[in-house]
Amino acid sequence: MAKGFTFKQFHINDHGCGMPVSTDGVLLGAWAALPLSGPILDIGTGSGLLALMAAQRTAKQGNPVTAIEIDNGAAMAAQCNITDSPWADRIEITHQTIQAWASQQPAGSVDTIVCNPPYFNHGEQAGCQARAAARHTDTLPHSELLAAIGHLLSPTGSASLILPVYEGEQFIEAARAQQLYCQRLCKVKTTERKPPSRLLIDLRSSPAPCQTEQLVIHQNDQYSEDFIALTKAFYLNM
Known part of the structure; x- marks a missing residue:
């Protein structure tokens, strides 16, 4: 049976992908600043x-979307999902590394970047090669990701990412070396009593005070009002 996840306006079949649909991805997709x-x-x-x-x-504006994917199986799955969506004419899948793709683009040519990047610089890797590539930074070191973002991002653009807290703090520090500055930061907690487990990060090319907020996913054994408000345009049962 094919794996999948149905949202309000589209369906995702994630068979063949290193990482299935996750709360992290949905949070980022809903939180990211879009032009x-x-x-x-x-x-x-x-x-x-x-x-x-x-x-x-961005259905009303009709922004063009380019989706980069290095893994062949994931790129094929993404193409099928996009073809079956209402926005197939606006999304282009490119099967190559971001390093190679960025080198072919003019500097400052992208207004908005979203990325749920490989998280882990160290530690035991998954046996599945596709899953390992999606989770670990071997094929996309954070330094190379930041270099690509720094080259591509327009002067008024933004790059939104999600990372675990420790890796996210290191990423924000490393971004400054690329003259990228965190202007929005959301600390995500699974419950009120637990410490933050994820950071939603908004990088821009000009320094400014960082606006910090907090999001709690679960309160009183149910989804919090803030989580519902953020994701209700996507989840079926929100």
Whole structure:
């Protein structure tokens, strides 16, 4: 039986992808700042989730979306998901590394970047090669990801990412060396009593005070009002 996840306006079949649909991806896709116009880039699209969420959120404006994916199986799955969506004419899948793709693009040519990047620099890797590539930074070191973002991002653009807290703090620090600065930061907690487990990060090319907020996913054994408000345009039962 094919794996899948049905949202309000599209369906994701994530068979063959290193990482299935996750709360992390949905949070990022719903939280990321999106422009009124201009191109959107999804780095490491996997099943195509972020590209499809971006297309749904910009349906009125019709922003073009480019989705980069290095893994052949994931790129094929993403193409099928996009073809079956209402926005197939606006999303282009590119099967190559972001490093190679960025080197072919003019500097400052992308207004908005979304990326659910490989998280882990160290530790035991998954036996599945596709899953290991999606989770670990061997094929996309954070330094190379930041270099690509720094080259591609327009002067008024933004790059939105999600990372575990420790890796996210290191990423924000490393971003400054690329003259990328965190202007929005959301600390995500699974419950009120637990410490933050994820950071939603918004990088821009100009320094400014960082606006910090907090999101709790579960309160009183149910989804919090803030989580529902953020994701209700996508989840079927919200």
